Amino acid sequence: MEVIYVQADKCLGCKTCEIECRIAHAEENHAEKKTLLAAISQVRPPKRRLFVEQGEIGKTPVICRHCEEAPCIVDCISGSIYRDEQGFVRRKKERCMGCWSCIMACPFGVVVRDAEAHIAVKCDHCPDLETPACVAGCPTRALQLVDVDSLPLERRKELLLKKGG
Amino acid sequence: MRYVIVGGSIAATTALNVIRANRPDAEIQVVADEAMPFYYRALIPFLLDNSRIVDDILFTEQPTNDERVHFHHDQCIGVDPGKKMIGLASGTTCSYDKLLLAAGSSSRIPDIPGVASQGVFTLRNMDEALKVREALQGCRNAVVIGGALAGVKMAEALKRTGVHLTVVEQRSHILPFIADTETARRMSNKLCEQGMEIHSNDSAKEILATDGQATGVRLASGKTISADLILLMAGVRPNVEFLADSGIDIDQAVLTDREMQTSVVDVYAAGDMVQIHDAVIGKDVVSALWGNAVHMGRTAGFNMSGIKALVPPLLSSFNSTEIGGLPIISAGLLHTDSSHYAVYTEAQGENYRKLIFDQDRLVGMIFLGDVSRAGVYTNLIRNRISLGERKDALVREIMSALYY
Ligand SMILES: Cc1cc2nc3c(=O)[nH]c(=O)nc-3n(C[C@H](O)[C@H](O)[C@H](O)COP(=O)(O)OP(=O)(O)OC[C@H]3O[C@@H](n4cnc5c(N)ncnc54)[C@H](O)[C@@H]3O)c2cc1C
Ligand code: SF4
Ligand code: SF4
Numbered sequence: 001m002e003v004i005y006v007q008a009d010k011c012l013g014c015k016t017c018e019i020e021c022r023i024a025h026a027e028e029n030h031a032e033k034k035t036l037l038a039a040i041s042q043v044r045p046p047k048r049r050l051f052v053e054q055g056e057i058g059k060t061p062v063i064c065r066h067c068e069e070a071p072c073i074v075d076c077i078s079g080s081i082y083r084d085e086q087g088f089v090r091r092k093k094e095r096c097m098g099c100w101s102c103i104m105a106c107p108f109g110v111v112v113r114d115a116e117a118h119i120a121v122k123c124d125h126c127p128d129l130e131t132p133a134c135v136a137g138c139p140t141r142a143l144q145l146v147d148v149d150s151l152p153l154e155r156r157k158e159l160l161l162k163k164g165g
Numbered sequence: 166m167r168y169v170i171v172g173g174s175i176a177a178t179t180a181l182n183v184i185r186a187n188r189p190d191a192e193i194q195v196v197a198d199e200a201m202p203f204y205y206r207a208l209i210p211f212l213l214d215n216s217r218i219v220d221d222i223l224f225t226e227q228p229t230n231d232e233r234v235h236f237h238h239d240q241c242i243g244v245d246p247g248k249k250m251i252g253l254a255s256g257t258t259c260s261y262d263k264l265l266l267a268a269g270s271s272s273r274i275p276d277i278p279g280v281a282s283q284g285v286f287t288l289r290n291m292d293e294a295l296k297v298r299e300a301l302q303g304c305r306n307a308v309v310i311g312g313a314l315a316g317v318k319m320a321e322a323l324k325r326t327g328v329h330l331t332v333v334e335q336r337s338h339i340l341p342f343i344a345d346t347e348t349a350r351r352m353s354n355k356l357c358e359q360g361m362e363i364h365s366n367d368s369a370k371e372i373l374a375t376d377g378q379a380t381g382v383r384l385a386s387g388k389t390i391s392a393d394l395i396l397l398m399a400g401v402r403p404n405v406e407f408l409a410d411s412g413i414d415i416d417q418a419v420l421t422d423r424e425m426q427t428s429v430v431d432v433y434a435a436g437d438m439v440q441i442h443d444a445v446i447g448k449d450v451v452s453a454l455w456g457n458a459v460h461m462g463r464t465a466g467f468n469m470s471g472i473k474a475l476v477p478p479l480l481s482s483f484n485s486t487e488i489g490g491l492p493i494i495s496a497g498l499l500h501t502d503s504s505h506y507a508v509y510t511e512a513q514g515e516n517y518r519k520l521i522f523d524q525d526r527l528v529g530m531i532f533l534g535d536v537s538r539a540g541v542y543t544n545l546i547r548n549r550i551s552l553g554e555r556k557d558a559l560v561r562e563i564m565s566a567l568y569y
Binding site for chain 1 (some may be wrong): 206207211460484487496536539
C-alpha cells in the first residue's frame, strides 16, 4: 500500500498542497476544468482535507494517516466511514448524517465539518488520480508517495510512526 | 469450533466479523430477537420524519453471505455454562464452545399510571420507529418523556414532521450526560427558538387517557400537557434478566475482564450490556455508546478466536452530535464543583468551550458550536496524557481557536 510520507524539514509552509487539495475536490460538474478559479467560484468552494500547521520545527502538513484501526471508523454511527479495497479510509457522502463522531474520534484533527452540506470531509487519497494532488503539487517534495509494503518491517514501523509529521 | 452469539446489533456483528476473518474453521450461530437485516440503531430517529428510509439505515455490509454463519430469529432465555448450552424462547437449545453475550439494552419504562394506553410508545428499535411513524398520521401534539440524547434526537425528528412538541426532563437540564448547565441552556434556547417546549426539573406523574387512548401527561408540578402521541425515552437498562440463573457475575450490568470474558470461562460479553471501567472517573459504570460497543465486540472477537487482545481505555461520556443546528462534542468529566480540578471556559458568539484539568491532565471537555480538531483533545483525555509544561499552551491553543 502506498502512503503519503511527510518530511517536515522540507516544508516551506507555502500551502500549495492545501490549494491543490481544494482544486482536486472541486464539485464533479466542474471536473472537466479543475482549476483554482473553477474551485473557488463554486457556490460552495471545496474544503481542504490537509492542513499546514505550526509543528515543532516549523510548518508541516498534517494529513490523514489512514490508520490501521481507524478511530473514525469505530465511532462513525452510520457506516459512512469505511476502508476501500486499496486500504484507504473513505467517507460515503450519502450515508453521512453530520453527527461529527469522526471529528470527536480522529486523534490528528484531520476530519472537517462542511456545515453547509452537513457532512464530514476527509482525505480520500484522491482515488481518481495517479498521484494524490497534494503530493503532485508540493514544490519541495516534502510530501512523497512511499510503498510501505516494499520496505523492511523496522523501516516500515518507523515510517508509520513518523508519517504525517 | 462452535461459536454462539446472542444479539444482532453492532457489538455482536463486530465480533462476528473478527471471528469470521480469523477462524476459517468457525461454525457460528447468531441468535437475535430482532428480524434481519441489521441496521444502525442511532439512525432510527430519521425514520420518523422520512428523512431516511429503511434501506438507508441498514448496515452497509450484512454478514449474511457466509455459509459458516447460521442465524436464528429467536430470543435467548437462559445460559447453562455447565452444559455449555443456551436456551431459546422457541424451545430449542444451542451448544457452544465459546459464547458471546451482546444483548444490548432496552428502554426503561417509567412506573406511572397510564403507560399502557394507546398512543404511548417506547422507541429503541426499528419496529417501534415504524409503528410511531404510522401513529404520527393525524397527530398534532407529541410529548417526549426524557430529555437525554436519544429523547432529544427523537423530539427533533418529530418536530420536523410539524407536530407541536414538548420534552419533559426530570433533571435540572436536558442532555444531562453530554452537557453541563451552560451548554444545555444554550441548546435548550436553540430548540425553544425553533418552537419546541421544554419542561426541565419536572417529571411525568401520570399519562391521562380517555377510552384507553392517551390524551395527555400530568406533571409533578401539576401542569398538564395535552398529547395524542407520547414517547417514553426515560433511559435504558442493560438486558441482563435472562442471565439471572447463569452464575455469571452481574452488578448493574455484566462484569468482564479486559479480554471481555465474564466470570464464567468461555463466556464473553460486549456492548451496552457490559459494565465498563471508565478511564477518567476510575469507576465501573454502565455506558451506552456505539464506539464502546465496537471496541468491546472487536476485543471479544479476537480473544474468542484465540488471539489475545485487551480492550482499550473506554469512557462512559464520549459524545458527538448536533442539536438545534449546534454541534456538540463532549468527553470525560463535564462538570465539577471540586476545587481539586482547574476549570477553563470561553464563549464567543454561539461557540462555547470548557476544559477541566486534574493537575496537568485534561480530564474533561465540551466543545459547542466550533468542534474542529476535537479528536486531538478527546484522545488526550482517553489516554490520560500527562501534559507537564505544555498544559498552558494547550489551553491557549484551544481557546484562542475561537477567535480566528
Ligand atoms: C436513538 C438513539 C441514538 C443514539 N445515538 C448515539 C450516538 O450518537 N452515539 C453513540 O455512541 N451511541 C448512540 N446510541 C447508542 C448506541 O446505539 C448503542 O450504544 C449501541 O447500539 C449498543 O450496541 P449493542 O450491540 O451493545 O446493543 P443494542 O444495539 O442494544 O442491540 C442489542 C440487540 O440484541 C437483541 N437482544 C436483546 N436481548 C436478546 C436476547 N435475549 N436474545 C436475542 N437477542 C436479544 C436486541 O433486540 C438488539 O437487537 C444511540 C441509541 C439510540 C436508540
Ligand atoms: S481521519 Fe483520522 S482517525 Fe481516520 S484514518 Fe485518518 S488519521 Fe486516522
Ligand atoms: S459525521 Fe458522518 S462520517 Fe462522521 S461519524 Fe457522523 S455519520 Fe460518520
